Amino acid sequence: MKLFLPLVFAAALQAQVSYEALRQSPNENWLTYAGDYQGRGLSPLVQITPDNARNLTPKWTFQVPGAKGLRARPVVAEGVMYYTNTNAIYALDARSGRVIWQYNDTQSKKEAVNRGAAILGNQVYFATADCHLVSLDRRTGGLAWRKQYGDIKDGVFCSAAPVALRDKIIVGTAGGDEGMRGYLAALDAVSGKEVWRTYTVPKRGEPGSETWGDYIEYGGAATWLSGTFDPETNTLYWTTGNPWPDFYGGDRKGDNLYSCSLLAIDADTGKMKWYFQFTPGDWHDWDAQSWPVLVEVNWEGKPRKVVFHANRNGFLYVLDRETGRYLRSQPLIQKLDWAKGIDANGRPIPNPDKNPTPEGNRVCPGVRGATNWMSQSWNAATGLLSVVVLEQCDIYTSSSKKPEPGTNFAGGGAGPRPNEPGQFFVRSFDPLTGDLRWQYPMTGKAEMWAGLTGTASGLLFSGDDDGHLIVLDSRTGKHLYHYQTGAQIYSSPITYMVEGKQYVTIANANALFTFSLFAPVESVPVPPVKIH
Amino acid sequence: MGKLIGILVPVLALAQHGKDDEKARHLFMGDAARIEAGRKIYAGGCAGCHGPEGMGGRGPSLVERGAWHPMSDEMLFKTIQNGVGIMPAAKLPEDRGWELAAFVRSLTAPAIEMKAPGAAAAGAMLFWGRAGCSACHRIGDKGGFTGPNLSNVGRSSTLPKLRRSILEPDYERTPGFERAEVVLRDGAKLSGLVKDRTNYQLQLQLKDGTLRTLDMKQVEALDLQSTSAMPGDYGARLSREEITNLVSFLRQQSPQ
Numbered sequence: 001m002k003l004f005l006p007l008v009f010a011a012a013l014q015a016q017v018s019y020e021a022l023r024q025s026p027n028e029n030w031l032t033y034a035g036d037y038q039g040r041g042l043s044p045l046v047q048i049t050p051d052n053a054r055n056l057t058p059k060w061t062f063q064v065p066g067a068k069g070l071r072a073r074p075v076v077a078e079g080v081m082y083y084t085n086t087n088a089i090y091a092l093d094a095r096s097g098r099v100i101w102q103y104n105d106t107q108s109k110k111e112a113v114n115r116g117a118a119i120l121g122n123q124v125y126f127a128t129a130d131c132h133l134v135s136l137d138r139r140t141g142g143l144a145w146r147k148q149y150g151d152i153k154d155g156v157f158c159s160a161a162p163v164a165l166r167d168k169i170i171v172g173t174a175g176g177d178e179g180m181r182g183y184l185a186a187l188d189a190v191s192g193k194e195v196w197r198t199y200t201v202p203k204r205g206e207p208g209s210e211t212w213g214d215y216i217e218y219g220g221a222a223t224w225l226s227g228t229f230d231p232e233t234n235t236l237y238w239t240t241g242n243p244w245p246d247f248y249g250g251d252r253k254g255d256n257l258y259s260c261s262l263l264a265i266d267a268d269t270g271k272m273k274w275y276f277q278f279t280p281g282d283w284h285d286w287d288a289q290s291w292p293v294l295v296e297v298n299w300e301g302k303p304r305k306v307v308f309h310a311n312r313n314g315f316l317y318v319l320d321r322e323t324g325r326y327l328r329s330q331p332l333i334q335k336l337d338w339a340k341g342i343d344a345n346g347r348p349i350p351n352p353d354k355n356p357t358p359e360g361n362r363v364c365p366g367v368r369g370a371t372n373w374m375s376q377s378w379n380a381a382t383g384l385l386s387v388v389v390l391e392q393c394d395i396y397t398s399s400s401k402k403p404e405p406g407t408n409f410a411g412g413g414a415g416p417r418p419n420e421p422g423q424f425f426v427r428s429f430d431p432l433t434g435d436l437r438w439q440y441p442m443t444g445k446a447e448m449w450a451g452l453t454g455t456a457s458g459l460l461f462s463g464d465d466d467g468h469l470i471v472l473d474s475r476t477g478k479h480l481y482h483y484q485t486g487a488q489i490y491s492s493p494i495t496y497m498v499e500g501k502q503y504v505t506i507a508n509a510n511a512l513f514t515f516s517l518f519a520p521v522e523s524v525p526v527p528p529v530k531i532h
Numbered sequence: 533m534g535k536l537i538g539i540l541v542p543v544l545a546l547a548q549h550g551k552d553d554e555k556a557r558h559l560f561m562g563d564a565a566r567i568e569a570g571r572k573i574y575a576g577g578c579a580g581c582h583g584p585e586g587m588g589g590r591g592p593s594l595v596e597r598g599a600w601h602p603m604s605d606e607m608l609f610k611t612i613q614n615g616v617g618i619m620p621a622a623k624l625p626e627d628r629g630w631e632l633a634a635f636v637r638s639l640t641a642p643a644i645e646m647k648a649p650g651a652a653a654a655g656a657m658l659f660w661g662r663a664g665c666s667a668c669h670r671i672g673d674k675g676g677f678t679g680p681n682l683s684n685v686g687r688s689s690t691l692p693k694l695r696r697s698i699l700e701p702d703y704e705r706t707p708g709f710e711r712a713e714v715v716l717r718d719g720a721k722l723s724g725l726v727k728d729r730t731n732y733q734l735q736l737q738l739k740d741g742t743l744r745t746l747d748m749k750q751v752e753a754l755d756l757q758s759t760s761a762m763p764g765d766y767g768a769r770l771s772r773e774e775i776t777n778l779v780s781f782l783r784q785q786s787p788q
Binding site: 079080093095096098099100101106107137139140141142143144145146147498522524525526527528529530531532 | 642670672673677681682683684687688708727728730731732733735737741742743745747748749751752753754755756757758759786787788
């Protein structure tokens with residue numbers, strides 16, 4: 001037997017992914033669910049441009065085993081892509097889509113959608129549907145631990161991509177449509193020990209509990225979308241979901257704090273710094289799960305830290321990021337009739353008779369919201385926030401039946417009239433003035449959940465409502481490229497670079513698709529392989 | 533052929549519906565003595581079709597799980613006793629039937645769920661010490677990268693597989709651990725494990741866990757070792773008791 005050669009390449013390709021590296025993402029890597037901590041959805045990569053985007057070409061496809069409606073967005077570190085599905089994670093060669101390792105969590109007692117992974121150090125983290133945070137050695141897929149942070153017996157399940165901070169992993173909870181008590185939690189990145197937990201619905205008797213009724217223990221306000229993070233102030237910005245039952249608020253008269261809200265949370269302690277509630281006492285299932293985009297802008301002549309929030313209730317908000325103070329808002333959509341507008345304090349002024357009724361009541365926007373959890377893209381160079389929006393009205397029905405948690409009871413339901421389907425648009429706004437600069441209308445059945453990723457070169461990548469990857473000019477909305485993936489798209493794209501080549505990846509319902517600029521394939525000689 | 537489909541359908545149908553019901557777990561499951569008794573019954577009858585180690589032959593493999601979730605204990609017992617498709621009914625006395633079911637279950641159950649003899653602490657000492665396992669295998673944040681990571685092996689493997697992989701490492705090799713020497717066209721030489729390889733690309737893991745992703749057009753020569761790097765003489769180097777202790781240690785590996 002031949003002796004094996006000593007290690008020649010000492011430089012480690014897979015350096016540990018430090019907190020500092022996470023703060024610098026995205027660059028060639030895409031290290032967090034949102035790309036960066038701030039949720040801006042903008043890559044600095046410039047190899048693919050408005051001039052050459054027409055030369056994009058598919059490079060590889062990865063059929064995710066057993067996938068049905070993939071929601072996850074990949075993360076990429078140094079040429080390795082980590083992609084999750086229900087209770088499973090794959091490490092792929094980001095140039096070729098070939099599997100390096102995979103981990104299937106056979107212990108999970110539930111199946112549900114999964115939105116993605118987080119990386120820190122040598123570890124990659126993801127949540128099982130039954131709320132265990134799994135820590136794996138990202139080089140080998142070796143399991144370090146799986147720590148429980150929620151119990152499905154309490155009506156909770158888990159789908160959010162974890163957020164890795166300096167030494168903690170932040171996790172959220174889902175299940176608010178069936179009655180549960182939402183919370184987010186921080187687990188120690190090394191040991192998995194829970195460091196803090198912050199509930200999004202107060203306990204009976206605590207401040208805020210007076211805004212609920214009899215079912216406060218099952219109030220919901222789930223935290224199923226990863227939050228954003230300001231490293232300078234060590235503050236997490238996390239959104240909360242609807243109060244339960246979704247479509248009947250007769251038993252929970254009041255604002256139902258802290259549902260349908262944005263929470264600013266101290267990342268070390270879990271303490272709430274402030275909250276802003278977009279839809280008090282919601283009857284329409286308008287979770288606030290859309291990204292809090294953290295930006296610095298020139299506001300009335302002075303630099304100001306603000307947060308943009310495109311809400312499911314139809315309005316685009318600008319808030320002061322340090323205090324939560326309302327600054328301005330504007331409609332995202334034209335089909336908006338549940339509220340007359342937003343008052344000076346940021347509270348909606350509802351129109352009468354726009355709650356769900358037993359007979360059914362037509363209300364705009366629809367239950368899927370004016371937008372949702374799909375990513376947005378903010379480009380400071382153009383001052384444009386691009387958002388995927390849905391123009392749709394639904395017939396909302398309600399039921400005053402005694403709520404029973406854990407029985408699929410939502411207090412009613414909603415959906416469009418068959419003869420009045422919705423329509424998706426990409427819209428680019430100046431969020432400081434409210435100007436709509438351009439829009440790109442889509443065809444399709446109003447079924448997708450694709451979001452946006454921009455580039456410094458002036459592109460927007462997205463999925464459309466017909467299953468295409470699309471590329472638009474971010475300044476004008478001009479179409480530049482499209483590719484039919486063969487199934488509906490429910491996730492947001494990413495872009496990254498390996499060995500000097502920029503790639504774009506998007507998942508459709510079943511598979512990952514990766515693109516780069518066309519280059520002729522060079523013939524590869526049959527490799528000189530000797531097998532001993 | 534039509535009858536074979538008759539065997540498969542109930543298994544798959546069960547796999548679709550829920551989990552192995554813990555309430556229905558029979559007492560004999562995981563009991564080493566009952567499993568051993570079941571093994572003898574198995575060898576006398578079932579092995580003819582399902583193979584001496586349950587690997588399959590004229591009948592289907594009982595080792596490879598066809599689906600995510602196993603059959604319930606009750607269904608397994610009934611299938612044995614009553615037969616299915618062309619498989620004849622065993623019609624054993626009840627306890628014998630359960631012993632056989634316990635043996636069949638032991639072929640696929642995660643090792644951690646099975647009772648096993650041996651001293652895990654002594655096995656741990658062997659793993660981290662004299663047996664040299666940790667030079668190549670990693671558990672938690674200790675150990676090498678050149679063999680499969682065993683942090684979760686109690687969950688991902690079965691007792692028979694654990695024992696066999698120690699005694700006969702070449703019998704079933706884990707994919708991703710083929711050893712390779714690579715000479716690149718620029719003269720550089722690399723040595724590592726082939727995580728994946730096509731005619732166009734190569735994913736190579738170096739000794740320190742570092743991953744190199746290569747295009748095959750960069751590769752001048754690729755030498756592969758088709759045999760396992762794990763020594764095949766543990767059966768001689770370790771006593772029977774030591775092997776049992778090692779298995780006992782490994783079956784506990786499933787971090788929480």
